[in-house]
Amino acid sequence: MLDRLPDSELDRFFEEDCPYGDLTTHLLGIGRQKGRITFSTREETVLCGTEEAGRLLDRCGARVGRMEESGTRLSAGVEFLVADGEAGSLHAGWKVALNLLEYASGIATRTARIIAVARAVNPAVVVTTTRKSFPGTRKISIKAITAAGAVPHRLGLSETILVFRQHTAFLGGLEPFLGMIGDLRKRAPETAIMVEAESVADAVAVAAAGPDVLQIDKVAPADLSALVPQLRKLAPMTRISAAGGINESNAAVYAATGVDILVLSSAYFGRPADIGVRLEPVV
Known part of the structure; x- marks a missing residue:
């Protein structure tokens, strides 16, 4: 999705690390x-x-000679980014570039592993990630998950309709809201209507109302496996997503239930990638 973060973001990272030069x-x-x-x-x-x-190294005064693209999968011991320049420029960009690479590649690597284990049992399942990235890091986090083959679940509140229990509480409960789905579709015909259910009973009720996506939150995989075929018969055009605590250790189990979509935040959090850096003089 995002080819490259804007320079304003890079300037913010650099200013944080080197506000008055390299003493x-x-x-x-x-x-x-x-x-x-x-x-x-x-x-x-x-x-x-x-x-x-x-780009950050370039803005510090270095010249990039070789670079692999985001999304490239590499084994250990492979050089993927090389730049030449004055030592002052290289040292100024060194740690900022490394931190960015390690955290972003950590998210991308983790996402790729989750996709691999999920699609090993359900090749058609789509892995999506929520807007629960650490504040201030959404752009690079979204670039990382898409580089690995996932897609954003939601980029924000402005372009999606996702109805939670926290919304229906202000409408008198789930049942009064379900009668509004047809009106919502008329008012926003180009936008998918997603509704979350937190129990088997609520999932059945929501499916009967025919949303575009039924998101089932924190229902155990065993219950979900029994529920999905029932929902397919009840609402064959509704896509089914599973959410709530999905990570690398259980993604395969949730994917095996037959849902269309896995919704998770776990890809954002974990160990950064381990990347080595060599800085040396050139004669």
């Missing part, structure tokens, strides 16, 4: 020496953020 490099007097920075994988990794890291 160490300045005092050592090495800033004008020619050098090279090389980033490489230390483990199997799905890359993300290479375009941003390269």
Whole structure:
């Protein structure tokens, strides 16, 4: 989706790390020496953020000579980003670029593993991620999950209709709301209507009303396996998604229930990718 974060985002990251210049490099007097920075994988990794890291180094005064694209899957020990420039420029961009690469590639790698285990049992299942990324990181987080093959569940409140119990509570409950689905479809004919259900009984009631997507939250996989065929008969045009605590360890179990979509946040949180950096002078 997002080819590259805007420069304004990169400037924000750089300003956080180097607001007044690099004191160490300045005092050592090495800033004008020619050098090279090389980033490489230390483990199997799905890359993300290479375009941003390269652009950041470029804005610091370096010149990128080689770069693999986001979404590239690499084994351990592969060099994927190389830039030349003065030592001052390379040191200024080093850690900011590395942090961006490790966190974004960590999300991408984790997402790819979740997709792999889910599609091993249900090749048609789609993995989507919520808007529960850490505040301030949504753009790079969304780039990371899409680089791995997932899609955003929701990018925000403005372009999607997803009705929760927290909405229907203000309408007198689930039953009064279900009668409004037809009107919602008329008022927003280009937008899918998604409704969440938190129990088997509510899922059946919602399916009968015919939303575009029925999102079933925190229902155990065993119950979901029995429920999905019933829902298919009741509402054959409604897509079914499972949500609530889905992660790499249980994604296959949820995918095996026959749902169309897995909705999760777990891809955002976990260990960053392990990426090595070599900084060296060039004669």
